[in-house]
Amino acid sequence: MQLTRQTEYAIRTLIELVRAPEGVMVNSKAIAEKHNLPEKFLNKTIQILARAGLVETRRGMQGGIRLAVSPDSLKIADVLAAIEGKLALNPCLGGDYHCENQYLCPVRKVLQRTQEAILAELSKETFADLAKGEVTCE
Amino acid sequence: MQLTRQTEYAIRTLIELVRAPEGVMVNSKAIAEKHNLPEKFLNKTIQILARAGLVETRRGMQGGIRLAVSPDSLKIADVLAAIEGKLALNPCLGGDYHCENQYLCPVRKVLQRTQEAILAELSKETFADLAKGEVTCE
DNA sequence: TTAAATAAGATATTATTAATCATATTAGTA
DNA sequence: TACTAATATGATTAATAATATCTTATTTAA
Numbered sequence: 492m493q494l495t496r497q498t499e500y501a502i503r504t505l506i507e508l509v510r511a512p513e514g515v516m517v518n519s520k521a522i523a524e525k526h527n528l529p530e531k532f533l534n535k536t537i538q539i540l541a542r543a544g545l546v547e548t549r550r551g552m553q554g555g556i557r558l559a560v561s562p563d564s565l566k567i568a569d570v571l572a573a574i575e576g577k578l579a580l581n582p583c584l585g586g587d588y589h590c591e592n593q594y595l596c597p598v599r600k601v602l603q604r605t606q607e608a609i610l611a612e613l614s615k616e617t618f619a620d621l622a623k624g625e626v627t628c629e
Numbered sequence: 630m631q632l633t634r635q636t637e638y639a640i641r642t643l644i645e646l647v648r649a650p651e652g653v654m655v656n657s658k659a660i661a662e663k664h665n666l667p668e669k670f671l672n673k674t675i676q677i678l679a680r681a682g683l684v685e686t687r688r689g690m691q692g693g694i695r696l697a698v699s700p701d702s703l704k705i706a707d708v709l710a711a712i713e714g715k716l717a718l719n720p721c722l723g724g725d726y727h728c729e730n731q732y733l734c735p736v737r738k739v740l741q742r743t744q745e746a747i748l749a750e751l752s753k754e755t756f757a758d759l760a761k762g763e764v765t766c767e
Numbered sequence: 768t769t770a771a772a773t774a775a776g777a778t779a780t781t782a783t784t785a786a787t788c789a790t791a792t793t794a795g796t797a
Numbered sequence: 798t799a800c801t802a803a804t805a806t807g808a809t810t811a812a813t814a815a816t817a818t819c820t821t822a823t824t825t826a827a
Contacts, residue, residue: 624735689825
């Protein structure tokens with residue numbers, strides 16, 4: 492029960508983008524080097540973020556990536572959803588799962604509330620806030 | 630980011646034990662069959678619970694397993710810790726991880742709080758409460 | 768002594784995560 | 798136009814973790 496590395500890479504990348512001057516394209520290779528991330532894998536991660544609409548990419552010289560949303564509305568919960576998909580602590584909390592006892596099951600209720608608590612915490616701070624912080628853990 | 634199946638098996642098993650008459654040894658094979666769980670794998674799971682002190686086992690005829698703690702103090706958080714180890718949403722929150730920026734990193738702080746929220750939710754209800762509920766999801 | 772039960776360790780299988788490779792596409796610039 | 802710097806994409810591999818099984822051992826009551 493933990494974030495995937497890819498989610499962490501995405502979070503770090505987005506903080507870099509928030510810190511960059513608004514609108515400028517940031518070189519993905521530079522981010523990979525700065526944080527010592529596998530370059531190709533980071534590219535793949537960026538593509539996922541792009542498809543989710545969180546960043547914009549541009550190929551060719553002077554290309555790169557930049558934020559496609561406001562740092563004031565972007566939250567870690569959004570990144571988690573983009574990279575790992577909708578949170579489901581247990582299969583019975585997934586969208587397409589059918590269980591007859593769903594509405595009675597006490598365990599499911601606890602997990603449901605736990606999920607809500609997770610998403611609430613991960614939605615409290617925006618990336619604008621996070622980027623103000625001193626540093627980001629390696 | 631989800632519970633492992635093994636954790637779910639453990640939760641179900643413990644609810645069975647809470648529901649059983651106090652003190653009697655419950656047959657592990659019966660639990661496996663009732664919930665349609667892989668028997669050997671469940672045995673392994675039970676061993677983990679036993680080493681963590683949550684259940685007692687007894688071999689031989691009339692053997693089986695039973696609760697070794699009070700249902701009033703047992704929580705899902707305890708089961709999670711027993712099966713999956715101490716919760717660490719990110720390596721930087723693990724016990725032996727060293728990061729210079731630990732105390733300044735804003736992301737780490739968010740994850741730290743999220744973890745605390747998870748453990749709080751998973752500690753709200755006891756197994757005594759859970760076992761009272763109608764049914765447990767398959 | 769036998770049958771019923773868990774213990775334990777080795778191994779196999781499967782799924783997921785992580786990373787890389789090769790190639791294609793795009794766009795600025797000389 | 799040709800070159801170079803950038804991301805895009807799909808295939809593939811590697812590594813890790815989760816899940817499950819197999820085999821053999823041990824325990825205990827009858």
